Amino acid sequence: MADLDLLQGTLDTLVLKALTWGPRHGYAVARWLKDTSSGTIEVEDRALYVALHRLEERGWVDSQWGLSENNRRAKYYQLTAAGRRQLRQKSADFTTYATAMFKVLRA
C-alpha cells in the first residue's frame, strides 16, 4: 500500500485491536498480529514499537512495567477509554471503506 497515512492508520487500528483482550507487551502484540493474520500482515517490529509509543503519546494506550510469563521485566500496554473509542471509530470507518471497495470491485 502506497498511501502512508492509510498504512499508519491501519497499523494503529490493528495495534489497538490487539490490546482489546487486556494488557500486552510489544512482543505479544507482534506475535498476535502475525498469528491472527496467518502471516499475511508482515510488519517490521520497529514500526510496531513506533506505533505503540505514538498511541501512548496520544493517550489511546497506557503503559506500565510488569513481569512477563518467563519472569522478565517487560513494558505492558493497555487500552484507555479514549483508545477504545478510537478503535470503535476506526473499525466502523474501515468497514464502510472496505464495503465500498468491494462494491466497486465487484461491479
Place this chain on the structure above:
Amino acid sequence: MPRDPSSRIAGVRRLLHLPSVRHDIDDELRFHVESRVDALLAQGLDRRTAERTAWREFGDLPSARAELEAIDRRRARGIALGEWIESVRQDARVALRGLVTRPVFSLTVVFTIALGVGANAAIFSVLDAVLLRALPYAHPDRLVHLWETFHSNVANQSEASYPDYLDWRARNRVFADMGGYRGAAYVLGSQQPTVERGAQSTANFFDVLGVHAAIGRTFLPGEDDVGAPRVALLSDGLWRRAFASDRSVIGRTITVDGTSATVVGVLPAGFTFAPVRDAGIWMPIDASAEWRRERGSHWLNVVARLDPGATVASAAREMSSVMTQMGREYPGDDAARDARIAPLRDTLVGSVRPLILLLYGAVAVLLLVACVNCANLMLIRGADRRREMAVRIALGAGRARLVRQLMTESALLTAAGGALGLVVARLGLAGLLGLIPPGAVTPVLAAATINGPVLIYSIGICVVTAMLVGLVPALRESGAGPADGLKLGARGNSRAGALRDTLVVTEVALTVVLVSGAALFGRSLVKLMSIELGFNAEHLTTASIDLPNATYPDAATRVHAFDRIVSAVRALPGVDGAGLVTRLPLDWGTSTSFTIVGQPAPAPDQEPSASYRTSSPGYFAALETPLVDGRDFRTADDTTAPLVAIVNRAFGRAYFDGATAVGQRIVLHGTDSVRIVGEVGDVPIGNIDDRVPPTLYMAFAQDADNAMHIAIRSRGDAGDLPRDIARIVDQQAPGGAVVQAMPMDELLAQSSSVFMRRFPLLLVGAFALVTMVLAMVGIYGMVSYSVSQRRRELGIRLALGAQPRSLVSLVVRHGGTLAGAGILIGLTVAIVLARFIASMLYGVSPNDPAAYAAAAIVLAVVAVAAGVLPARRATRVNPATVLRSD
C-alpha cells in the same frame, strides 16, 4: 498482569529525569528481541542464527531508538508541564482556603496593597503624562523656546520685539525654522457672546511645531500680514463644545471680538500648548504695522526648531553672537541685550517637575510601608502556623515546595490587592485632578490617565510587592526544622522576633519621613497665607468683562459702557464699592519702562521699569488697599485732562529713595509727561511670595481698554453677584461678555504660589495619613502577637498578684521602644531628605524644629494608642485557663 514492585517509584523518577527515557526504550526493545530469540531457539535454531533473524525482523535499530526517544521525551515534557500546572492549582487552592479562613488578615493585606499600588499607579500616570509621554509635536526634543534678556542680568527676561524676532529668524544658522505666539482672550459670537481663551501666532507657528490640522488646515504664509483677511483655528475642545463637532464648520464665518473671521481648521484632539493654557481659538497675530516696527516693544514669545546638527548649547552661542551684533546696529533698543534659549519641554513642565518627583517619592515610601506592613503581618501569621509547617516538613515536604506554597499566598493577595489598587488609582486620579484648579497649572497634567504604560508599571510593582511581602516570611518559616515547631508550647524564636521588630521600626521611620514632609508643607502654607497681601480678599468678588472691539472701537464708547456697568453694580444691595482694573492682584500682566523727569538719562539696561496696569476711581477702595499719600483717580481724569498716575510704595522705594513719589513726573514711551498723583500700598503681582515690584497704575479713562476686571466689595456673601453682573453687562453693554465671576479668595487659592504648597500638602498629608494608619496596624499586630505569645507568663504574673496596669505597661513598653527607635531613625532620614524640597517651601527652613517635633509627637501618640488596645487584653487573661492550657 503481575506488577513490578518498583514500577511506581521508577515511573515518577522517569518523569522527572528525562535521560532515563533512553534506558526504558533499551529495556523494552531488549525484552522483545530476547523473547524472539527464545522462541526461535525453541524452534531449534542455533543461537547465532536466532539472534540474526530476530534483529532482521526488528528493522533498523538506531533509527527506531531515535524515533521512540523523541516521542517519549515529548510525552514526558507534556506530563511534567501538566503536573506543574496541577501543583500550582493545588497550591492556589490550599492558599485560598487558608486566606478565606482568616478574613481579617487577608482583607487587611489586600487593602494595604491596594492603597500602595493605587497611589503609585495614580501618581505614575501623572508622571507619565507630564514627564515621560512625548509632547504632542513632531520631534519635540528639537524644539526650543527663546527669550530676550540682558548680558548684565539674565533673570530680567522678556518676550522678543517683532523686529528682533525678524532679525533672529533671518540671521541665525542653527534653526530649521522659528515662529512666535502670544496669549489672547476673545469674545466669541454676537447673540450670547462668551469669552474664550485663545492665542495668536505667526503663520508658520504650527509648521515649526510640526502639527497638522485634524480637519481643514493651519495658517498659510501671509495670513499673519497686516490687513490680511481674518482666519481662525479652533481647538478640538472648543469645536466639540461650541460647534457640536460639526465638520462643516470649515469655511464658516464666526464672530470674534465683534468682527467676522473664517474658520480654516480644527486642531487635533491631543494638541495642547501649555503657555496659552487651553486656548480655544488661534488666530494669526494681529499687531498693527506700527507695533511691528517698535523694536522696544516686547510681546512675541518665540519657539524654534533646531537644525539636525545643532544643540541647545550651540544655538545659545549662535543667538548670543547674533544679539551682540544687533546691539551694535540698534544701540537704542538692543544694546546690552542677550538671548536666552531653553528646551521647550522645560518651559512646558518645568514648574511642576519637582512637585511630581516629590509626590512620586512620597508614594514610593507609601508602597514601601505597605510592603513592610504586609510582610510583618505575614510573619506574625506565619508564627501562628509553625506547627502546620513543621508537620508538613516532617511529612517530607521540601523546603522549595513550602516556599512556593507561601509565595503562592502572597501572589494571590497581591493580585487581589493590585486589581483593587487600579480602582483606587482611578478614584485617586480623579480626585487629584479635581484638586487642580482649571487652567492653573499646565494642561499636560490633565492628560493623565490609567493607560497601557501605567498598567504595565502597576503589574511590575505588584510583582515586586509580592516578592517583598512573601519571600522574607517564606524563607524564614520554611527554614525551621520540624522539631522546632512540634515541641509542645514552642514559642516564636528570637530570630523571628528580631525580624518583626526591624520591620516595625522601618515602618515607623518611613511614616515619620512622610509626616515631617507634610508638616513642612503645612507650615509653609500657614506662613504663606499670613503674608500681608495689601488688600482684603474676603467678600471681594471679581469678574472679567470683555467688550467687542467692533462695537466699542474707541476710548469714549468703552469708558461710557464701563461707567454704566460700575454704577449699576454699586447700586446693588449689599455692595459697598466697585472698581475696574486691567489686571487683578496676582495676575502677571505687562510692564513698561519709563524715564523720570529731572533725573539724568540712564543706560539702556538700567532704564527704570514698572509693572503696568490701568484702574478706575474706586478700585483701591474696593480692594481696601490703603492710599498712603495723594489722591485716588477721579472721573475728571479723562482724555481732556492732563495724564495722571498712581504708584505703589515699592515704586517710591526703588526710584525716589523711599521718599514719596507724589508730585513727580515720568515719561512713558511716546506719551506726554505723566504726573504721579497718589501712592498706594503694595499689592502682589504674580506670586504672592515674590517681592512686590514697582507698580504703575494709569487712569482707566485716559487709556481705556476693552477688557477689564471688576472688583466688587460686598458686605456679606457674594450670593447672587455673579448672576447680577451678567444681567448688568447684558443691559448696560450689549454684546459684552462676562467670564465666570469668582471670589477673590478662591482666585488666591488657585494662584500658583498657593497651589504649589497646598497641593503637595494635601497629597503628602494624605499619604502620611495612610502610612500612619498602616504603622498603627503594624504596631497593633505586633503587640497583639506578643500578648498572645506571653499569655502563660502574664497569667502567672496575674496569679502571683501583679497589677493589670503594670502588665499593660510591660507589654506596651516593647512597642514604645520600637516606635522610639523608628521615630529617631525617621527624623534623621527626613532631615537629610528635606533639603530636596527646600526650594518648594516658603518661610520655613527644611530643618524647621517645630515640623519635626510635631511629626515625632504625632507618631509617639499613634504608637502608644496602637499598643494600648491589644495590651489591655493581657489584663483579661484568666490565670486558671492559661495555666491549664499547656
